[in-house]
Amino acid sequence: MEFILENILNLIGFIVGLTIGILSYIGFKNTGSPTLFRLGIAFLSISVGFFVVWTGYMAEDFVLHKGHIEKWVQTLGIGIQTIGYFFIAFSHSIKSFFPKSRYLRSVGMLPLFLVSVIHIEHILRSVSFILLVYGAIETILSYFEGKKKGTIFVAVGLSFLAFGEFLGWYSFVFPESILYYVSISIKITGLISLFIPISKIPLTKIKFDSEFKEG
């Protein structure tokens, strides 16, 4: 059951991320907009992250047969996803998330080398949660300004991903509980919600053309 749900989640995450990432990249190539460039990096990273975790599960299922996914693969996938969530938050002009001083930045990186792989996964999940909450709040605020229905779907999608991430982290405290399955189901709902507004945009008339760039 766990493997099936994880496979569904990671495949949907891969497809949704790849679709939005490619559309953002086409948008960047057509308009030269840096916002679309950041959005493209964000969703392509999310897509690659889900793909890495999915590959890990597939390798375990068909080749390794250890009974659990390799921890470093899961950590790598979640790490790549976190980069994507960072770029979503960054697109909303995140300014004071990291310290400006070079010394503080270098010291801030130290814990990553001092803790084990499992701890890194917990840290990455926590960072993902914070970035997703930030992205969701900013998107909700944008909805109040523009009142566009599509924005609400994206805000709900990011909120569900954040809540799913939170429950997923909580399930480490209570392993083997129903919280894990609820977490995965909520994340799948969040990814579908992210895709709904994108599927309604008429992009068929847009030509892929690298000639036009921002002046």
Add this chain to the structure above:
Amino acid sequence: MPKINSDVRMVTAYRPHMKIIGDILATTKDDLHLDGGASVTYLIRKANVSHTRISKILSNLVSQGLLEQVSSEGTFRYKISSNGREFLVAYQTFSRFAENFGLVI
């Protein structure tokens, strides 16, 4: 504390460079009755940009083939080109795409 009405806030709100370009192209496209093209003064009024800034943007758009520059009675007038129309469609579509994420391109 002085009150700021919504019109003033709209005028002073930050507009990204891309949005200004979109506004200029939309003005030259929508105002089709301007057969000879739109004058700089008209574009300044419609797109709400300073003369210095719009001059740079217009020369950039002309050099990229998005606008056509027409000389008329000693002044320059601007018309949207077919490339400009395509760019405008792409801009408007991806604007809506980014708005779904609460972003402005």
